[in-house]
Amino acid sequence: MSQTILSVRNLTANVENTPILKGVNLEIKAGEIHAIMGRNGSGKSTLAKIIAGHPDYEVTGGEIIYQGQNIIEQEPNQRANDGIFLAFQYPMAIPGVSNLDFMRVAYNAKLKHQGLEAIDTFDFEDLIEEKLEVVKMKSSFLERSLNEGFSGGEKKRNEILQMALLDPTLSILDEIDSGLDIDALRIVSDGVNQLKTPEKAYLLITHYQRLLDYIEPDFVHVMQDGKIITSGGKELALELESRGYDFLDDKSAAGVGR
Amino acid sequence: MAVQIPFATISKVHQTTVVEDIFFTGLLQQCQVNQSESQWLKDIRQESKSWLSRLSVPTRKDEDWRFIDLSSLTEEKFVAAQNVKATDDLSLSETKHSRLIFVNGLYNAELSDISRLPSGVYVGNLDNLPKEFDAAKYFAQQHGQQDAFTALNTAGGRDVAVVWVTKNIVIETPIHLIFIADGESEASFIQPRTLVVGETGSSLSLVEEYVGKGKYFTNAVTEVLVKNNARVNHTRIQQESEASYHIGKTAISQERDSHYTISEINLGAKLFRHNPEVWQRGEQTETNLNGLTVATGEQTSDTHSIIALTKPYGTTDQLHKCIVSDRAHTVFNGKVFVPKEAQLTDATQLNRNLLLSSKARVDTKPELQITADNVKCAHGATVSQLEPEEIFYLRSRGLSEADANQLLIDAFAAEIIERIPLKSLRTRITQTIEQKVKH
Numbered sequence: 149m150s151q152t153i154l155s156v157r158n159l160t161a162n163v164e165n166t167p168i169l170k171g172v173n174l175e176i177k178a179g180e181i182h183a184i185m186g187r188n189g190s191g192k193s194t195l196a197k198i199i200a201g202h203p204d205y206e207v208t209g210g211e212i213i214y215q216g217q218n219i220i221e222q223e224p225n226q227r228a229n230d231g232i233f234l235a236f237q238y239p240m241a242i243p244g245v246s247n248l249d250f251m252r253v254a255y256n257a258k259l260k261h262q263g264l265e266a267i268d269t270f271d272f273e274d275l276i277e278e279k280l281e282v283v284k285m286k287s288s289f290l291e292r293s294l295n296e297g298f299s300g301g302e303k304k305r306n307e308i309l310q311m312a313l314l315d316p317t318l319s320i321l322d323e324i325d326s327g328l329d330i331d332a333l334r335i336v337s338d339g340v341n342q343l344k345t346p347e348k349a350y351l352l353i354t355h356y357q358r359l360l361d362y363i364e365p366d367f368v369h370v371m372q373d374g375k376i377i378t379s380g381g382k383e384l385a386l387e388l389e390s391r392g393y394d395f396l397d398d399k400s401a402a403g404v405g406r
Numbered sequence: 407m408a409v410q411i412p413f414a415t416i417s418k419v420h421q422t423t424v425v426e427d428i429f430f431t432g433l434l435q436q437c438q439v440n441q442s443e444s445q446w447l448k449d450i451r452q453e454s455k456s457w458l459s460r461l462s463v464p465t466r467k468d469e470d471w472r473f474i475d476l477s478s479l480t481e482e483k484f485v486a487a488q489n490v491k492a493t494d495d496l497s498l499s500e501t502k503h504s505r506l507i508f509v510n511g512l513y514n515a516e517l518s519d520i521s522r523l524p525s526g527v528y529v530g531n532l533d534n535l536p537k538e539f540d541a542a543k544y545f546a547q548q549h550g551q552q553d554a555f556t557a558l559n560t561a562g563g564r565d566v567a568v569v570w571v572t573k574n575i576v577i578e579t580p581i582h583l584i585f586i587a588d589g590e591s592e593a594s595f596i597q598p599r600t601l602v603v604g605e606t607g608s609s610l611s612l613v614e615e616y617v618g619k620g621k622y623f624t625n626a627v628t629e630v631l632v633k634n635n636a637r638v639n640h641t642r643i644q645q646e647s648e649a650s651y652h653i654g655k656t657a658i659s660q661e662r663d664s665h666y667t668i669s670e671i672n673l674g675a676k677l678f679r680h681n682p683e684v685w686q687r688g689e690q691t692e693t694n695l696n697g698l699t700v701a702t703g704e705q706t707s708d709t710h711s712i713i714a715l716t717k718p719y720g721t722t723d724q725l726h727k728c729i730v731s732d733r734a735h736t737v738f739n740g741k742v743f744v745p746k747e748a749q750l751t752d753a754t755q756l757n758r759n760l761l762l763s764s765k766a767r768v769d770t771k772p773e774l775q776i777t778a779d780n781v782k783c784a785h786g787a788t789v790s791q792l793e794p795e796e797i798f799y800l801r802s803r804g805l806s807e808a809d810a811n812q813l814l815i816d817a818f819a820a821e822i823i824e825r826i827p828l829k830s831l832r833t834r835i836t837q838t839i840e841q842k843v844k845h
Contacts, residue, residue, distance in 0.1 A: 201801075201802070203794070204794075223806075224798060225802075225806050225807070225810075228801070228803055228804040233802075236799065240795060242800075242817055243817060243821070244816070244818060244819075245816070245817040250813070254800075254803040257803070257805050258804050293817075310803060
């Protein structure tokens with residue numbers, strides 16, 4: 149049996165004293181791809197940010213066990229260095245920081261955390277050049293300021309490039325498909341599929357079933373009002389697509405779920 | 407009819423009465439007269455002395471000084487600086503053989519090295535300036551000579567750094583002027599003075615740098631003349647000691663088709679004030695003012711600029727950025743005058759401030775005064791803090807909170823630092839700023 153990467157147990161959380169997660173349970177094993185779907189405001193992006201350690205959310209109960217350790221008290225950078233990666237729904241643009249420098253700093257932070265020497269500038273350029281192919285980006289991207297003036301598709305590809313570079317154990321992709329045209333979606337999905345290994349796990353947060361045609365999930369969960377109300381295989385996504393989210397209201401009322 | 411620009415707003419002029427301000431008089435009395443100076447220079451010094459006798463130290467009641475308090479300066483007792491031994495550790499790879507060093511305001515031939523300059527260029531002090539260069543034509547001839555601190559410099563100055571590039575000479579090697587102050591043994595009064603002339607069609611790049619140790623008062627004046635179709639790229643680095651005071655004026659006069667760029671980096675001094683004043687005197691002149699101030703601890707750092715467009719087709723672009731932390735205080739006041747003679751001009755001015763502490767203070771006042779009716783003008787100011795979402799983004803990639811903050815601060819500063827033409831200087835300034843905001 150493969151190892152459990154992430155185990156979320158009865159997680160509750162507030163933002164500005166308003167409960168936003170109301171008891172989330174989720175278990176992800178190595179080699180698995182999970183998808184969380186749900187309406188806007190259901191709490192799915194919040195869950196992603198809380199796993200990554202966003203300081204705006206207050207965890208009020210429950211546990212987040214990552215590779216056997218409760219990480220609730222850990223800083224976001226420690227989680228990142230231990231192999232949790234969050235691809236942002238809206239990646240930040242930071243003028244004045246070159247994409248290349250940013251990636252090198254991030255890569256070196258991870259090396260340092262592992263007790264390794266910082267990578268030589270030239271070796272890093274070779275390494276990143278190799279990773280660029282994963283998302284079919286030109287090296288000219290690296291010279292630009294981080295995400296500044298990038299199109300929606302370029303920003304998302306840049307997230308996957310960072311993921312390829314940092315080689316995380318658990319990748320959480322928050323609406324990586326939103327706003328992408330079909331070509332960009334294909335490139336992003338291809339990137340994710342190339343990086344997949346039996347040791348790693350993925351959590352996809354999405355609003356649309358379409359993404360799951362490109363990245364095939366092992367499990368689909370539906371979130372509503374801060375809870376996972378139903379789980380199933382990839383056929384659940386298709387059901388949602390054909391019947392809409394409204395059919396969930398009955399399930400929610402009936403208290404179906406875990 | 408001549409264009410009227412209210413340049414003389416810098417200090418109060420007591421037109422008829424002699425006030426004999428105690429602070430100014432006390433300083434001036436100590437300044438030794440150099441008897442070997444030319445008569446024209448003695449005359450100018452005498453004239454400035456008479457102006458100064460009618461001027462008093464500006465106070466918060468003066469519009470142009472209302473954001474800062476000079477009382478800590480005037481309460482201090484300074485003595486005229488002595489010629490002391492010094493070492494220079496600011497050597498830049500680009501300027502090894504094109505640097506001029508002044509210690510406590512006096513030329514230091516031993517530390518200077520101007521062995522690699524092409525012909526048609528003079529870099530040295532006024533005493534050694536060859537006869538064919540007519541310094542009298544330019545020295546202390548610009549607007550604003552009656553400002554108190556400028557008049558003090560002219561009246562009591564002892565040495566002058568001169569950079570003179572003759573007609574159509576393009577000098578690729580940057581020229582580095584380093585003013586080293588030493589106030590370790592006693593609180594010293596130092597008056598650096600610089601005259602830069604770029605003759606018609608010439609081109610030069612200049613780095614003017616102020617450093618020091620101990621307690622002292624630097625009262626610096628630099629005059630830059632950019633003649634027809636000439637180009638001057640000027641970098642001004644102020645890295646004075648933390649106990650020092652620095653008041654500086656940079657007066658720039660541009661003739662037609664000329665280009666002038668200044669990048670001022672202000673890092674040091676307890677109390678700092680810089681007045682860059684640009685006078686566009688010909689058509690189609692281009693002026694770029696870039697500024698970066700980093701103030702920490704209890705520092706006060708004030709840049710008051712004036713840009714006067716007086717002829718058609720001129721352009722001016724100003725970006726001044728401040729990083730302010732702890733209990734520090736920065737001021738930006740930028741005046742741009744566009745009188746009706748300056749049609750078809752384009753003026754932009756922006757001041758951006760990054761506040762790193764709730765106790766830090768920023769005063770900003772961009773000012774456009776436009777009477778021309780066919781111009782393009784824009785100005786603005788922003789004050790911001792580090793964005794928590796940006797910090798989280800960086801931390802989610804493994805950077806510690808301190809490293810994430812540092813990266814964002816570096817990025818804010820980089821926009822100005824990138825405009826410095828010398829690579830080694832860009833690297834040094836970036837590192838200095840990192841150290842300064844880290845503490």
